[in-house]
Amino acid sequence: MTTLASTPGSAALTCCGLATTPVTAEDAQRLAPMFKALGDPVRLQMASMIASRPELCVCEISPAFDLSSATISHHLKTLREAGLVDSERRGTFVYYWIKPDAVAALSALLAVE
Amino acid sequence: MTTLASTPGSAALTCCGLATTPVTAEDAQRLAPMFKALGDPVRLQMASMIASRPELCVCEISPAFDLSSATISHHLKTLREAGLVDSERRGTFVYYWIKPDAVAALSALLAVE
DNA sequence: CTCCTATCTTGACAGATGTCGAATCAAGGG
DNA sequence: CCCTTGATTCGACATCTGTCAAGATAGGAG
Numbered sequence: 001m002t003t004l005a006s007t008p009g010s011a012a013l014t015c016c017g018l019a020t021t022p023v024t025a026e027d028a029q030r031l032a033p034m035f036k037a038l039g040d041p042v043r044l045q046m047a048s049m050i051a052s053r054p055e056l057c058v059c060e061i062s063p064a065f066d067l068s069s070a071t072i073s074h075h076l077k078t079l080r081e082a083g084l085v086d087s088e089r090r091g092t093f094v095y096y097w098i099k100p101d102a103v104a105a106l107s108a109l110l111a112v113e
Numbered sequence: 114m115t116t117l118a119s120t121p122g123s124a125a126l127t128c129c130g131l132a133t134t135p136v137t138a139e140d141a142q143r144l145a146p147m148f149k150a151l152g153d154p155v156r157l158q159m160a161s162m163i164a165s166r167p168e169l170c171v172c173e174i175s176p177a178f179d180l181s182s183a184t185i186s187h188h189l190k191t192l193r194e195a196g197l198v199d200s201e202r203r204g205t206f207v208y209y210w211i212k213p214d215a216v217a218a219l220s221a222l223l224a225v226e
Numbered sequence: 227c228t229c230c231t232a233t234c235t236t237g238a239c240a241g242a243t244g245t246c247g248a249a250t251c252a253a254g255g256g
Numbered sequence: 257c258c259c260t261t262g263a264t265t266c267g268a269c270a271t272c273t274g275t276c277a278a279g280a281t282a283g284g285a286g
Contacts, residue, residue, distance in 0.1 A: 018161045018164050018165075022164075023161040024158075025158060032156075035157065036152025039148040039149025039152040041141040041142045041145040042141070044136065044141040044145045044148065045138060048136040048141070052131075052133060052135045103223055106223050111220055
């Protein structure tokens, strides 16, 4: 698992190591939005919460933050649009899970060999 | 090298793995600004350029971007204030280098075990 | 000292972002 | 059906961000 480029639609996420070969402008353009999504304390914590479980209901995420449900939804949408998480509605509740490929791509970029 | 917390002033940067134990609000508050700094394509490419060499002169960074020197300076300042790079003036030129501890802290957070 | 070059700082501005309240949509339970 | 609860979307607003032109600094070279 965590083999890169295994999920359709998020293939070819990987790149060089940041410290080995400099990233191209195109790679930077493609990868920066993911870092940006993690660049807010609330979203970073959300992403971490989601990543630490197979999946997580919004109803379990919300109470961890002193924010309106609108804001919670907004941040989750940002994470989703960055390609870091995905979600599905099951009955009354909506569940989010991490996309390991995306996290692995960022991890690989930062990896210090 | 790249041993964590070896540089004074940037100690205790590390945290849990994002996927193992969820980060605390405090850790998120502390680490998010670094991700944010990498969340702009220009800065991500700059950071990568700087990281791929022992150090890099601003005069070598500028020509890689179609931006005013004011904007270049601004982005470098952002990276510096995020704790990702450091700089020093030597004569006419200013040199930037990566702070491996900071990158390692982010890498550790994203590491998928 | 004076000029030139490299870099940074300031001021300004359009556009993006984080936040909320209110309205809306989705799914069940009476 | 209507009502309740979970979640998203919409509209609005203050703040932050990326960018540039112009001015300020810092070191050499002459």
